[in-house]
Structures are given as C-alpha cells and as structure tokens.
Amino acid sequence: MEDLKLATYITAHSVVKILKNEQFMIEKLRKLFKEIGVIKLYIENYRDGLLLSVEEITKAKRLFDKDFEVSGGVAIGTWGEGWGEKQSLGFNVTCISDDKNKELISKVMSQQAEVFDEIIIDDFWANWCYSERDIKLFNKKFGFNFTKDRFIRSVNSDPTLNALWSIYSADLLSYVSANFVINPARNVNKNVKIILKVAEWREDFYHRGIMLDKMKELFDYIYVGTESREGASKYGSFYIVNFVKSLVENKLLGAWFDQGNGYNWSLPTSITSFLQQAWFSALSPVKEITLFHALSLLEYEELTNALKNELPKIRNIRGQIEGLPLGIKVIPLQPIIPNSSDRYIEDYLGIIGIPLIPSNEINEGDYVLVNETLIRQGDIFSLIEKKVNLLITSAASQLLANGILGDEGIKLLGLDNSKPIIRRVIEGKAFIKDGRYFSNEHRRQRGFPIGPIFNLKQGDIILGISNGKRVFPAIYRTKYKDSIIYVLSVTKFIPYLVDYYPEIVRQSIRDIFYEYIGFSIESSNNLGYVSLIPFIYSKTYSVIIINMNDFDTEFWLKVSKDYNIFGNSIDNKIEEMDKYNKVKIRLKKNEILKLEINKS
Secondary structure, three states: OOOOEEEEEEOHHHHHHHHHOHHHHHHHHHHHHHHHOEEEEEEEOEEOOEEOOHHHHHHHHHHHOOOOEEEEEEOOOEOOOOOOOEEEOOOEEEOOOOHHHHHHHHHHHHHHHHHOOEEEEOOOOOOOOOOHHHHHHHHHHHOOOOOHHHHHHHHOOOHHHHHHHHHHHHHHHHHHHHHHHHHHHHHHOOOOEEEEEEOOOHHHOOOOOOOHHHHHHHOOEEEEEOOOOOOOOOHHHHHHHHHHHHHHHHHEEEEEEEOEOOOOOOOEOOHHHHHHHHHHHHOOOOOEEEEEOHHHHHHOHHHHHHHHHHHHHHHHHHHHOOOEEOOEEEOOOOOOOOOOOOOOHHHHHOOEOOOEEEOOOOOOOOEEEEOHHHHHHOOHHHHHHOOOEEEEOHHHHHHHHOOOOHHHHHHHOOEOOOOOEEEOOEEEOEEEEOOEEEOOOOOOOOOEEEOOEEOEOOOEEEEEEEOOOOEEEEEEEEEEOOEEEEEEOOOOOHHHHHHHOOHHHHHHHHHHHHHHHOEEEEOOOOOOOEEEEEEEEOOEEEEEEEEOOOOOEEEEEEEEOOEEEEOOOOOOOOEEOOOEEEEEEEEOOOOEEEEEEEEO
16 A cells, blocks of 8 residues: 555644644644654534634744645534524534525635635535425425424334435435535636545445545545544544445545544544544554644644644555455445444444455455445346345345345345244344354353344255244345355344354354455464454455454464465464364454465
8 A cells, every 4th residue: 555645634623723823733733743754734613613814824824834734614504603594403503505605605615715825614514404494495305394393203104204304315415515515626626636634434425425436527526534442443544434435436535533432422432442533543444544633632642642643554564555445345336325333333343353344346245344335226136147145134134024126136045935024033042053052151141132133945054043942043044046046044133243242143144254355364262352353365365453452352363275475473373273264363452464375
C-alpha cells in the first residue's frame, strides 16, 4: 500500500481560539503536527451557527500554509441561531428542504471557495428531518396525504413507506447538493474540489439521502467516517471503507476518526479504542487519514502520544501489504429499508475471525454472504447461475422461508414446503457436533436463543441445537443446482454469537471460510474480538491478525497443505494433520501480527 497522508481538522470554534492567542497556539500546534507527522490541515469556516468571515479564514490559512498543505472545511449540516428549521437529535441539524437554510448553505460554500481550492464537508450533510415542509413535498411526490404526526408514526413500521422516504431523501439531498453546495462554490472558484465525508452509520445512508452512486457523480472525492467508538465493532472501521470503495471506486480519498467516547461524547475514548480505529482505518484502501480535531489532539495528550508512538508500526506494516483484501464476498447494496437482525452484521462477523469484503466481482466458486438487503434488493438466483456458494443469515433465510421469493426460495433452503419453519425462536440447551455437546454455563444463565428453526427436508446438519427434547439444525448445508447453500440460524442474536454461544458455533462458521480460502483461525477455547484480514497478491497472502482483547490470547492458524506459512513471530513447529497443517499463534493483548502464506 502507498504511504498515508496524515491530516487534521481545525473547527470554526478552534479557529477563533487560535486567532485570539495566535503566537502561543500556532507554536504549540506546529510542534504537535510535526511530531505526529501531520502534513495537511482542513480549516473550517462554519459550524453550529458560527460563520467566520473570509478575512478570518484567510488569516488562519496564512498562519499554516508555509508549513502544511491547507484546505477548507465546512459543517453545513449543523444548525445555529439565525438559521431556518432544525431537527434536534441530541445535537441540532439543519433541515435541507428549508429555503433559509439553503440560502445560508450557499453563503458558507461560496465564502470558503474564495479562499480554498479544496473543501471537505463534515458528515452532518444528510436529510435528517421529517418537517411539515418535507411531508408536504413527500405527499406531492408520491400522491399521499400524510400529516406529519401520522407519517412519523407509520414510517418505521411500513416497509413501503420507508423505502419511498429513502427515495425522497436521496432525490432531495442530490438536488440541494448540486444547487446549493457545489454550484455556489464553483461560481466563485471554478477549480474548487469538493469532498463529501460520509459517516460511520452506513445502514442509514439511504434513508437519510446518501445514495453513494449519486454522491460520487456530484462530488470530486468521498471521505469515510471510521469512528468505531465504545459499543461498536472496531472491524467496522475497516469494512465501511471497503464498502464505500466498492460503490464510489476511485473517488475514495480518506478516512476520518476522532477521540470521542461512544457512551459519552464529553469524555475521551480509551487508548485501546483509539489505536484500534487507527489500525483498521490504515489497513483500508485510503490515501489520507484525518484526525478530528486539532485542538483535541492537544487536549487529550495521552491519546495523541499513544498514536504518535504507534504510527511508525502502522506505516511499516501498511507498507508491506500488497494486493487486494480477501474474504467472503458481500454484494454492496445500500438498504432502502432498515435491516433487522442483519444490521451491521458484517462488522460483528469480522471480530470473530471471519473476513468479509464488499465486491461486485463475483465468480464461479466464490462464497457470498446473503443478508436481508440482498434478498430484498438483489438477485440470488443470478448468483446460483454463476455457481456461487451462499452463506445465508438467519434473517435472510427467514425471509426466504416466509415465501418472499416464492416456492423456489423455500426449495433453495432445502425445506419442507408444507411447513418450512418449525419455530421462529427456541431456547437451546446445548449445541451438538459429531456427537459432542457444547454449552457455556460457568457463571452464566443457561440456554441460548436461536432461530429460526427450520423443517429441513434435504441437507446435512453441520451444527445441531438441542432444546432438551429434540435436536434441530443450527447450521446446515444443502445443495441447490451447482451451488452449496449454508444456512446460519445462529446470526439472529449477534451478542450471543460474539460473546455467549460456545466456541464451536464461531468455529463452525470459520470452517466454512477455510473451505473457501484454505486457511482460517481455529480455536476450541472461547475466542472473540480477533480479526483476520488477508490480502492477496499473485500467489502470496499477506495476513494481518489483530487481537482486540485486553489480555493475551492463543489459537491455531489452520492452513491447507498447499500453503507455506512465514513470519517473524512463527517460531513454533508447524503441526501436520491428516488434511491440513496448523501453527499455534500467541498474541499479546492488543497485538497486531503480520504473516505471509504462499502457495507451494
């Protein structure tokens, strides 16, 4: 991978502080930026109602442009006093259909374009509002007669209404972006490049108007928020960049994360969380990483010093990686209606050692994850025609069993057509594999929710689940035409999959990945929060393994006999099994390991 360009962002409120204490602040910031390797700054002129003058921004630019690359920034989705209609979500955002807001957005953009040839838009840029005006426009567009209150009560429970709102939002955001963001800036500066930063909440993009195929046509570049704070899977910082890349292609420019705490924004995140966001962002296909924001780098000195010490290792490992990321493939579709159990499922599979990569390049023999969105918006039978193997989630398989694709969808699952589903959910007592029973009971509640439970007519049970009376399929394999179909009834309750099911459940899914690629993590002890990120170049795999735990961990790397393993940390003897080889991996807490696996 090419070397990273490290940037930071100076908010409008920070600019005011810098200009008031110019000499003191500039010396501190220059020293800090050079210490951590920042070479580019984004200087903001607007946030939360504070609009700085062209003169103020010009002065701020001149303070830095001899030592750093300097571009502009705007937070035009944020609302402040004197603006038009807003939506309050714990923070105030602008309603982009409001005429006064559109006028002020144009003013912000045109002023910033006077000073800079490049401007980045912070990720508040979306359609957040169910205002009276928006509902009237929505009614006019689709021929409805909703009141605001009735619409808000109905939109989340009516899939059709939700989908139509997504279409409305996407059309609105595209229109306002073109006419009140891009055009005003280019009327002032025809050479200005405008970057849209999208947030980390990809599952809600479409509902809030961020249709990436439209955005890539409007904006010069796309930036991605890789904030995976407390309470979120850190693998999501890697996955979302690859997801956006698959849709915007060479328009992808950079990733952006901050020091915020996921549970309380007034507190900083932990050092561990901060560095993990840095690692997953840096392993993604970006050219830049922006640290938000400059003054918080001064304020949270402990986090900044930790990053400064980690960056040489990040750059070193990133520089050794060649090729493209590899994993079970996911068709990159933006959900037009919200997912239920499959919401961010890729992020959580990624922290139990199952790599996933968004891709539109699907070839014979590939393994593809089938989620709710693919069932609703894609064409799984076209994948079958390509002789692709499918891993179908609990939620996706339930849609099929309910008949969303007719009798053929039920047949694809290998189910009894007269009664495809036995139960939506059961409380299992133990998982069963090869006659052995597996259950986690030490200082935990007994029992595991799992479902749906299918009435299997044709297929082989890979992993069973017993409710104390009968054994049902938890993971099974069936055949449909020339494709192998894996049905995963264990993904409905993600916290259980990640933390509470016995290890045999996670390992059974990893073994499916092994069948596809020829190597995987293997463990009989509880193993979570370990990510496997392989890259392929010719016949060589660069494999990154990340231990996200605050304790040491140990497992096996299981490798087909067709491969050889290399790495500075591989000093253990490779054990030869009947069908594969394996080597023991020991990782210290929060350690990152790079290996190479070559075809013999």
